[in-house]
Amino acid sequence: MKRSLTTALALAILPLAAGCAQQVETIASAPAAVAEQRERMTILVSIDGFHPDYLDRGLTPTLSTLAAGGVTASMRPSFPTKTFPNHWTLVTGLVPDHHGITANRMEDQGRPEEPFTMATVDPYWWNEAKPVWVEAEEAGIRSAAMFWPGSAVPWGGTAQGWGPVSDGVLPSDWQQFSMQISNTQRVNAVLDWARRPADIRPEFVTLYFDTVDTAGHDGGPDSEEVNAALRDVDSHVARLTAELRKLGQPADLVIVSDHGMAATSSERVIALDEVLDESLYRLVEAGAYATFEPTEGNEKALVKALVDTDHANMECWEKSAIPAKYQYGTHGRIPPIFCLPDTGWTITRSRPNNAWTGGNHGFDMYAPEMAALFIANGPSFPAGRELASFQNTGIAPLLRHLVGLPQADRADGTLEPFLPVLPQAK
Template identity: 70%
Template sequence: MNRIAAALALGFASVLGGCAGYTDTPVASAAVAEQRAPVTILVSIDGFHPDYLERGLTPTLSRLAGEGARAAMRPSFPTKTFPNHWTLVTGLVPDHHGIIANRMEDKTRPDEAFTMATVDPYWWNEAKPVWVEAEEAGIRSAAMFWPGSAVAWGGTAEGYGPVPDGTMASDWQAFSMQVTNTQRVNSVLDWLRRPAEIRPEFVTLYFDTVDSAGHGGGPVGEEIDEALRDVDSHIADLLAGLESLGQPANLVLVSDHGMAPTGSNKMIVLDEIVDASLYRAVESGAYATFEATEGNTAALEAALLRDHAHMECWRKGEIPARYQYGTHPRIPPYFCLPDTGWTITTRASDATWSGGSHGYDPFAPEMASLFIAHGPAFRSGVTIETFQNTAITPLLRHLIGLPQAARADGDLADVADALAAQN
């Protein structure tokens, strides 16, 4: 039982207050004797813009937001999935924790590239996730599909195998799209059904379906609406399962970024701006990164570092300071950022398409991310000021009883207005 959670176990009356909707069932009554301490559950709904709560499609999430604390959270840059999920559990911006993109390269590993399937600890070892620190402190953790949860932190490529030589959550599952949202929720509830000595005190849970729908059909339309209904129903299933277990919970529900509409009518074609022989593109899409080909640095800079319609380009060391990005050696030498909703591509195409994208300016309203905090540790019915997602790790450390980290880009003070008075 962790230090903070133990103090919050106020008997069955507070259990009822922790997750609204509890009823006096025989199962819940049987749990009274155990007086379970609140579990901390971090839930990511990838690509969930906070305005989605206003569509009338998410009664469970909207109720949690109304009964708890909420905010429009600002993601870190770039507003991509893996950089922001690692920020949420390390408290560092991507420029400091090393997961600087969904796809990246490292000059010390010239024959390979990082992708979203990479679990080699080499790429992840610059920042310790909160579940590793919890495990080191004797606080049992479990991770359902969180990006990086299948990595043996601190290990080596040579030692990564059936018995990794690094540290992981006590329980974890590697991401698979074949595992349904129902199976994900049921796995979390199964972990919480265990005897106290092997029951997690900190859990992460990840849903990707809202993001997938947003990419496919854009942030408005039946495709995204159906995904919102579905994920809301699974949050309701999670709450019902917690109720049946008599398990109070401090829920922290977040997203990694929002979603902007885009399409073939908002394309920036690099071949129309710079000769393809002058550069090698590392990434393109919601932003683009480049290296000059041999002997072509001056020519590439002359083409890139000038005024462009709907796009700005910089040397990595000259990226505006507000993005907190540009010092890490994995960031390529040149970076171009389009207006929100525009797409950078290397070649022209006659295809007509529409959808959604992210990766843009984190201060753009379309990129705002979700924050809902609900449970005995939090105030009820408050909306707090927008804050950067680097504050989520300090909040989690507080909830599970870890001291605050010396190395951090966020601060618990950034979310203090969400906490109940005794916290």
């Protein structure tokens, strides 16, 4: 019997349809594609000026959760308790007296007309100690810096003054610091790096927040400005961790600060013009400490006026006699005379005309107000562990361990503070 064209077409299509159905069933029943097995990242986060007691204010639920679910400690900064010296210590493992970034503002006999400021990226000032990201790059471990003091410096390069740098090592990815780049943009940059293909994805990353420190200077450590900054930074850390989880990106977070913050005011001021003839000296730095160069022929007179005289709320030393506990005073960039006020006091040229309050750091590294934050959370760390207080020279050895680098031959810090929670490092 002759089949209709419609029937013939239907019969012809049936095997094809059955085959398609079988194919669809096979695809549907196949196991889902295996998720990418991502290599663990190490992310070093600095929250400038974050005192560990800030966690007790109930304003930082994310940081508090990371602390409770990881390892935490009150960390002692190095001296002086300033931003650039301590950030360079954190990534080199050397105290400022040994790594050469001895202050936020420095002078050097080799560059008498070019003082160092926090905008200086000439390798001349930075080349005395190698940061972890340079060690990583040299070992073939890709690094990236979303800000960090010194991360925009071609380490090991050479330059004359502000001229071009001839060579040097930088992180594979880095950005020049700008306060115009918001905390959201900073976190986005780190997440964008984490989303990259494995061959160009960094294994070691730095991330820097400056807003808590700025608020502390402006309003003091107990101000609403600080509280607002704490909420903001915590929300950005929350977004960072949430997005890393979505990516399935394992990460060891090492969250630190460089120092704490002490309350200051115009009622606690040491006016130099009230205790010292200004013809005897040139002031290099003032504030939470002061450093002096004697004018020509006035070395002995300046020592007598500052070092050999008792001053209320301030102690002064020749650099060679700075107490050994500070590990400070041998480097050529440290001026001849150093004065340290009581914590919370400010050294100024003259007494201010207007009343003011605020916050500052740079004081005694052992002062409770100068304590720094340490939180470590991730697959390399156990939960719910608190370590004894340790000096921040230990952070670079910890980072080397996490990234897979050998420990440095030249170091002021070791892994010893972390052995209770890193038994595999013994």
